[in-house]
Amino acid sequence: MGEFNLSQALKANRSFVDKVIEESGQDIRQCYQCAKCSGGCPGAYAMDYPPSQIMRMLALGMKDKVLKSRTIWVCMGCNTCTTRCIRNIDIARVMDTLRQEAVKAGYTEKGRTVIAFNDAFLGTVKSYGRLFEAGLLIKFNLSTGNLMKDAQFGLPMLLKGKAKPFPHKIKGRSEVKKIFEKTKQMEGN
Numbered sequence: 001m002g003e004f005n006l007s008q009a010l011k012a013n014r015s016f017v018d019k020v021i022e023e024s025g026q027d028i029r030q031c032y033q034c035a036k037c038s039g040g041c042p043g044a045y046a047m048d049y050p051p052s053q054i055m056r057m058l059a060l061g062m063k064d065k066v067l068k069s070r071t072i073w074v075c076m077g078c079n080t081c082t083t084r085c086i087r088n089i090d091i092a093r094v095m096d097t098l099r100q101e102a103v104k105a106g107y108t109e110k111g112r113t114v115i116a117f118n119d120a121f122l123g124t125v126k127s128y129g130r131l132f133e134a135g136l137l138i139k140f141n142l143s144t145g146n147l148m149k150d151a152q153f154g155l156p157m158l159l160k161g162k163a164k165p166f167p168h169k170i171k172g173r174s175e176v177k178k179i180f181e182k183t184k185q186m187e188g189n
């Protein structure tokens with residue numbers, strides 16, 4: 001990890017640590033470093049730091065390293081860590097907060113495909129009131145520049161009725177749009 005001045009980082013980033021605690025509702029300073037979360041994490045093999053290490057780095061104020069880590073984007077929110085934590089810390093929720101903070105700070109490079117998928121998914125829900133799988137796939141492939149990704153599954157899925165060629169629009173689309181607008185307003189506060 002290289003040389004790192006802990007007391008300086010703590011001093012400089014105390015407000016960030018407090019913010020993560022407030023936004024996630026989880027007191028990460030209660031972590032015992034037992035590593036049970038890391039031991040059960042199905043994504044740990046692909047992470048640069050296991051979840052217990054992220055918790056420690058966070059408590060020590062290592063803001064940039066945490067927000068620039070691959071870990072927060074590899075985390076799939078499965079909650080295994082949360083159910084295993086002996087200190088009842090909702091680690092999955094902390095990961096969620098860290099992803100939001102990484103986007104705000106502009107540290108999105110390692111989360112590019114996750115963000116593209118998220119935008120494509122929510123885009124179809126916003127437009128039609130529910131998920132439109134074919135639209136999601138096309139939008140995701142276009143935004144990641146991987147036009148033919150999974151294209152071989154499209155026709156068999158259509159023929160077997162597992163995917164529809166056109167979106168099904170629900171009746172309450174205006175209500176769904178209001179939820180999106182309200183969420184946007186809350187983000188601005």
Ligand code: SF4
Binds near residue numbers: 040044076092095
């Ligand atoms: S929620 Fe994320 S960090 Fe926790 S066990 Fe699942 S993948 Fe790992």
Ligand code: SF4
Binds near residue numbers: 031033035
């Ligand atoms: S399981 Fe909980 S207490 Fe143990 S290292 Fe992970 S976050 Fe810390």
